[in-house]
Amino acid sequence: xxxSLSIVGIGLYDEQDISLRGLAEAKKADxxxxxxxxxxxxxxxxxxxxxxxGKKVIVVSRSDLEEDADxxxxxxxxxxxxxxxxxxxxxxxxxxxxxxxxxxKLGIPTKVIxxxxxxxxxxxATGLQSYKFGRSVSxxxxxxxxxxxxxxxxxxxxxxxxxxxxxxxxxxxxxxxLMSIREALxxxxxxxxxxxDGVVEEETLAIGIARIGSLDVExxxxxxxxxxxxxxxxxxxxxxxxxxxxxxEKEALEVFANLSDKAx
Amino acid sequence: xxxSLSIVGIGLYDEQDISLRGLAEAKKADxxxxxxxxxxxxxxxxxxxxxxxGKKVIVVSRSDLEEDADxxxxxxxxxxxxxxxxxxxxxxxxxxxxxxxxxxKLGIPTKVIxxxxxxxxxxxATGLQSYKFGRSVSxxxxxxxxxxxxxxxxxxxxxxxxxxxxxxxxxxxxxxxLMSIREALxxxxxxxxxxxDGVVEEETLAIGIARIGSLDVExxxxxxxxxxxxxxxxxxxxxxxxxxxxxxEKEALEVFANLSDKAx
Numbered sequence: 001x002x003x004s005l006s007i008v009g010i011g012l013y014d015e016q017d018i019s020l021r022g023l024a025e026a027k028k029a030d031x032x033x034x035x036x037x038x039x040x041x042x043x044x045x046x047x048x049x050x051x052x053x054g055k056k057v058i059v060v061s062r063s064d065l066e067e068d069a070d071x072x073x074x075x076x077x078x079x080x081x082x083x084x085x086x087x088x089x090x091x092x093x094x095x096x097x098x099x100x101x102x103x104x105k106l107g108i109p110t111k112v113i114x115x116x117x118x119x120x121x122x123x124x125a126t127g128l129q130s131y132k133f134g135r136s137v138s139x140x141x142x143x144x145x146x147x148x149x150x151x152x153x154x155x156x157x158x159x160x161x162x163x164x165x166x167x168x169x170x171x172x173x174x175x176x177x178l179m180s181i182r183e184a185l186x187x188x189x190x191x192x193x194x195x196x197d198g199v200v201e202e203e204t205l206a207i208g209i210a211r212i213g214s215l216d217v218e219x220x221x222x223x224x225x226x227x228x229x230x231x232x233x234x235x236x237x238x239x240x241x242x243x244x245x246x247x248x249e250k251e252a253l254e255v256f257a258n259l260s261d262k263a264x
Numbered sequence: 265x266x267x268s269l270s271i272v273g274i275g276l277y278d279e280q281d282i283s284l285r286g287l288a289e290a291k292k293a294d295x296x297x298x299x300x301x302x303x304x305x306x307x308x309x310x311x312x313x314x315x316x317x318g319k320k321v322i323v324v325s326r327s328d329l330e331e332d333a334d335x336x337x338x339x340x341x342x343x344x345x346x347x348x349x350x351x352x353x354x355x356x357x358x359x360x361x362x363x364x365x366x367x368x369k370l371g372i373p374t375k376v377i378x379x380x381x382x383x384x385x386x387x388x389a390t391g392l393q394s395y396k397f398g399r400s401v402s403x404x405x406x407x408x409x410x411x412x413x414x415x416x417x418x419x420x421x422x423x424x425x426x427x428x429x430x431x432x433x434x435x436x437x438x439x440x441x442l443m444s445i446r447e448a449l450x451x452x453x454x455x456x457x458x459x460x461d462g463v464v465e466e467e468t469l470a471i472g473i474a475r476i477g478s479l480d481v482e483x484x485x486x487x488x489x490x491x492x493x494x495x496x497x498x499x500x501x502x503x504x505x506x507x508x509x510x511x512x513e514k515e516a517l518e519v520f521a522n523l524s525d526k527a528x
Contacts, residue, residue, distance in 0.1 A: 009388075012378060016285035019275060019380065020316070023284065052284070089384040097391045097516055104519045114276060114477055116283065117384030119394055120353040124273075124376055127361045130383055131402070135427055136395050157425065163399055213378055252361050255368045 009115030012213025029083035089117035127252020134158030162244035273379030276477025293347035353381035391516020398422030426508035485521035
């Protein structure tokens with residue numbers, strides 16, 4: 001067996017977010033796969049990426065990386081050097097972890113090349129301090145009448161400890177649909193109605209962020225009712241609920257997120 | 265005023281971690297500054313970076329970015345396009361947030377270009393799920409007889425909620441000294457002696473990571489007493505204390521961190 005699997009993050013916004021190391025890795029590979037279903041890169045162009053690498057890039061689906069991996073990508077990686085390109089930084093999605101575990105168990109050497117990720121970009125773009133974030137959480141699309149209570153309880157748990165919460169919004173690239181800040185807030189307000197713990201009320205201060213990593217990133221702080229009405233433009237969208245604000249964080253939000261100095 | 269300030273992350277390991285977007289930004293700049301004191305990039309070479317950019321790069325100190333910023337970098341950014349290169353992803357360090365706030369208040373347009381960060385690389389490299397991390401914490405060098413209790417209390421708080429803790433280790437590039445996993449564990453064991461809450465004991469399972477982002481990254485799971493004796497090689501080092509493990513996380517640690525399946 002002479003193959004290998006390199007998993008390379010390609011960042012947040014477009015094909016220019018790949019690192020020099022990642023690009024070199026792709027150029028060396030015998031086969032290049034690209035996964036675009038775990039998150040959306042707003043301005044990404046497969047053609048431009050192929051032009052940069054100088055090779056064809058094959059787009060793979062969820063089933064290619066999951067149930068069909070053994071007969072597909074992993075089979076290929078037995079004898080060829082395979083490069084799998086992934087939005088953001090690899091492995092924030094469990095599907096990639098499972099694939100890498102499967103490869104190592106088959107004796108296929110694996111390698112990870114990191115890139116910009118929403119997880120570190122959010123503190124950076126807002127000026128909120130990374131060590132003041134509690135666990136992050138996602139708001140899934142409701143299944144029929146069922147709303148997951150997890151986002152509500154995680155925001156509450158973090159708030160009690162004075163910590164911020166990064167709230168990622170669901171996406172279903174195959175439909176395609178991406179949850180907007182407005183949809184997410186309406187789900188959280190419904191959960192507030194059910195639980196009534198004062199976690200996400202009309203007056204609760206939050207921050208909405210759209211297209212982070214792009215040059216037209218939109219960052220707006222305000223009460224939930226204001227953010228519901230704010231036009232954030234095209235996706236992807238992210239929300240932050242705030243814990244206790246350090247004075248430097250407050251100052252940063254005033255400058256970068258139009259936080260009014262009366263707000264807190 | 266015609267100047268600007270672009271703050272560009274250059275990643276974790278060496279000059280190859282910069283993104284294509286970041287490199288293009290540096291090439292466009294009139295003046296390029298480089299900060300190397302907030303974290304260590306093990307294989308970074310200023311000369312190789314200058315070769316990539318095709319321009320001179322000026323290394324700046326903490327005082328250049330803090331007390332002397334108004335008369336230095338910010339003065340320059342009034343009329344020239346300034347690019348400030350920073351290890352990791354910008355703004356995990358507060359000094360950069362303050363600088364960006366000061367620039368915006370002076371009417372200097374600012375821009376951020378993200379890169380790989382320890383914060384997202386750690387879940388990626390270990391297979392631990394990012395949404396299962398509580399707040400992260402740093403272990404500072406003791407000042408004389410004083411040991412900060414914060415790392416101990418943060419690990420305890422996260423453990424109680426079943427969450428993992430990313431423990432960053434102090435560095436003082438000007439001395440230079442970087443805290444090793446062994447030093448950090450001995451500090452945490454001292455805090456355990458004082459508090460006795462069973463947070464960091466000889467038998468506590470933890471993960472040590474060295475040189476993340478490099479091709480010789482070292483990831484070792486084991487009891488604290490084992491990690492104290494383990495040779496992790498050159499810095500930087502990071503520690504993780506574990507919350508409840510999902511079966512997929514356990515499997516990942518067995519494959520990527522030599523976790524013995526008896527360990528948990």
